[in-house]
Amino acid sequence: MMELLEVKNLSKHYKNFDLKDISFTLPKGYIMGYVGANGSGKTTTLNLITGIVKGTDGEVQIDGLSREENEQAYKEKIGYVGDESYFPDHFKIKHIRTILKDFYPTFSADKFNGFIRDWNLPENKLIKDFSRGMKVMLMFASVLARDTKLLVLDEATNGLDPVMRTEILKLLQEYVMDGERSVIFSTHILSDLEQIADYIYFIHRGRTVLYDAKDELIENFLLVKGESAKIPPALKKELIGMEENAYGFEAILPSDKAELLGSAFLFEKPTIDQIVIHYIMSAGR
Amino acid sequence: MNIIISNQSELPIYAQIREQLKEQILNGQIPEGETLPSIRQLAKEVGVSVITTTRAYSELETEGFIATMQGKGSVVLPTDNNLLREQYLLRIEEGLSTAIETAKTMGMSKDELTDIFHNLLET
Amino acid sequence: MRALHFMKIDYVLTRKQMYFMPAILVLAWVVGTGVSKGAMSLLVTCSYTLFVASIFSTAPFGYCTGKNKGFLLLLPATVKERVAGRFLYGLSFVALLGTLCAALWGAYALAGYELPLWTVALGLCELAVGILIMALEFLFFYLFGEGKGNWQQLSNIVRIAPGMAMFFGMSYFVDEIQEMTPAGTSIDLEAFAGKFMQAGVVAIVVSLLLTVVAAAVCVKVIGKRDYA
Structure with a gap:
């Protein structure tokens, strides 16, 4: 057992x-x-x-x-x-x-x-x-x-x-x-x-x-940051819980969609809290 | 042995542990034949999850740095000098590549770059 | 065994109220002697004591609510044992006060008062009613809880009314008897004393049986509930 x-x-x-x-x-x-x-x-x-x-x-x-x-x-x-x-x-x-x-x-x-x-x-x-x-x-x-x-x-x-x-x-x-x-x-x-x-x-x-x-879980996701205007539609579909402010955005992206990122965005490994927060944002409270 | 975990590092925690152990095995700080702390012991001491340390150990095992024997724990294997050399070579190449790339982005010529290289070697 | 441990917990929960039990017994005695004398006064004292018992025996329900309950709910035991423990607390509490009344009865006898057997039988009946009231109150609190707002007022009525009814009933009865029997004369109740005694014992047995039934109903109903 x-x-x-x-x-x-x-x-x-x-x-x-x-x-x-x-x-x-x-x-x-x-x-x-x-x-x-x-x-x-x-x-x-x-x-x-x-x-x-x-x-x-x-x-x-x-x-x-x-x-x-x-x-x-x-x-x-x-x-x-x-x-x-x-x-x-x-x-x-x-x-x-x-x-x-x-x-x-x-x-x-x-x-x-x-x-x-x-x-x-x-x-x-x-x-x-x-x-x-x-x-x-x-x-x-x-x-x-x-x-x-x-x-x-x-x-x-x-x-x-x-x-x-x-x-x-x-x-x-x-x-x-x-x-x-x-x-x-x-x-x-x-x-x-x-x-x-x-x-x-x-x-x-x-x-x-x-x-x-x-x-x-941490490896399966990336924390992506960058300018909202630069997001191509194909990427936008995949981003989870996008949080925008006047100067840019932050969102979670499944790691297997990383090729959509190109070089225009900053990405890093997320914490579990960040994954959770962006998921809740996308689902609504 | 020393293990320092950084949350800022881009490397996942298991990789940080793996790399730090690898380095200490390669430079002899952890000698051949030494028994490493158990997976659970290490997890507790470093304050990380058991799965994380398990992964670090199993990767060190596949890379041939340690061997885990039932009941005896994980023992450091003799390091092959070629392996050591290879590891250092890899790191030198990595360092130089970053320098070259930086030089390229600012449009520096080959000669200028080699000059810097030679000057630095002299100092 | 664990039921006994739950009973013990209820005594710890309600330990504060034990401090003023002696004062209440003194009060009961004063009330009794105020209404009548001798055996008659004892009947009133006992009914008052059992009235108090019916109120105070429900105290654990008040201490066992919400967040404070978690520790007790987590204890390794079944609902059956929990409920049994609570009813044992109620029974033992009533029995404790009943014993004190009996002791008072004994003290009167030693002091040379005349205590007709039929009054003793009536005392037993009082005890039986006391047990029954406790069981019904427990049933009520288990099924409907302490409640909030208006509901809580209702549960306070449930807590007080039956015991009070018994007390006033007994006081009224004693009054009536006294009016019917002017000083010096006595009605021949003693002739039926034997039957009265039998009735008293039967009443106690029946009240105990009904208590067990009430406890079983509680187990059945709250066993399926959350936080039970």
């Missing part, structure tokens, strides 16, 4: 939003970035994976197990960190420690206490009085102190300072180090997370746009 996470035709129907046919696999030991604009269905997908939300259609398997087969074992494999604290506000660290101990056989109080110490999390404060960074680190501590197979991070690094983001980056890479565990994280802006992602899944308005290994 090389696949850690298998998602097949996952769909969720809401009154005014549809998530449709999300399918991918994430092999053991790899990291996937799940990207898209706000409201594109990222959180819905991750909630479907953790099982908090029930799908209209499709199936999810973690390490060969589906939630329907064994809900308890399935949930034990998952470590989830959200964009906001998901602990009851008026809990203290000791309450969380007790609950973790009660529910998770693999929970290690020593490890947990180690994180609490290392990250200077206050034992005697109510969680609602924690700073945002502290809340995020407490979520990480509660997840990393037990034996999980899949980390699911929903915009977990939003609004954290760069030092913390770097620390989390290292944590994630350490997590997949043994080649047995995987990470899926969602974000609307990759920035520094881009470097550690092995795979990128990009959704827009609940539909799949792109899904590939990150390195492939």
Whole structure:
């Protein structure tokens, strides 16, 4: 079994939003970035994976197990960190420690206490009085102190300072180090997370746009800049998400159409964020 | 060994890693027989994805710089001196070609260019 | 086992309200002695205590909303275990207050008050009604939630009204009995005490069974829901 996470035709129907046919696999030991604009269905997908939300259609398997087969074992494999604290506000660290101990056989109080110490999390404060960074680190501590197979991070690094983001980056890479565990994280802006992602899944308005290994994705596209007036019609057809200003344009072009460029334009390798932004521009929000 | 990743570079990250390792193997900084860090170790240290380092290693392998053995990791192979020479030759040619092209765009004559070349050699 | 752990979580969630439980019991006793004396006052005290229990036992629903719920939803367990834990919390909470009432009853007996058996039987019936009210409220909150705006006011009525009805009903009943039995005389309810006792026990068993049914309905209905 090389696949850690298998998602097949996952769909969720809401009154005014549809998530449709999300399918991918994430092999053991790899990291996937799940990207898209706000409201594109990222959180819905991750909630479907953790099982908090029930799908209209499709199936999810973690390490060969589906939630329907064994809900308890399935949930034990998952470590989830959200964009906001998901602990009851008026809990203290000791309450969380007790609950973790009660529910998770693999929970290690020593490890947990180690994180609490290392990250200077206050034992005697109510969680609602924690700073945002502290809340995020407490979520990480509660997840990393037990034996999980899949980390699911929903915009977990939003609004954290760069030092913390770097620390989390290292944590994630350490997590997949043994080649047995995987990470899926969602974000609307990759920035520094881009470097550690092995795979990128990009959704827009609940539909799949792109899904590939990150390195492939970057190679498959060029970021083109130049004077708008010089664009020949044949090229114009192929440009994705052209953004014009008074002095020129910027757009994404599939690399296999590079011969249309000639020498009149500047082109460079794009970042995933640039690919995503131009795609969203072409599709409309 | 040293690996420095630049986001400004036009080279993709896997190619940057490949080139830097290649250079250090060729100039002996990483000696023959040395075991390179594992793919995952390197990915973590440099802060890049596992797929990226995997690609860098597998290309070094096809080019004959390293050999990966199950359970033993990736080992630096003896570098052939001709290969080394070839690599340097390639780089000299590249450098000179850029100079020649620049000279052409400004319409410099062959003689003028060779003069510059000789003068630079003297200094 | 995990159901018990969920019950424990509910006690941690609502730990603050435990601090003023003693004060409420004292208040209940004051209310009881204000209405009547001896065994009659105990009936009123108990109905007041169970009235309070019916309000406070629903507290975990209020603490368990929106974002704060995530951690609990992610815990490795089934909906069945979650719901069972919540109902165990409700039952144990009512039982706890019921036990305190029983203790008060015992204290009165030791102090030499005359406690006719039929009042004890009536006390059991009160407990049964208390359990039933708790179960129905839980059913309501599971099916319809806490709600917002006007809906929240409705859920507050649901939280308070049944217990209040029981309390006023009991106070009225005690009043009536007192009017029918001027000081010194006593009506012969004691003759039926044995039957009353049986009825009380049956009422408790039935209320427990209905609680299980309510819990099963909750599992059935919310099992298919998101965020459940």
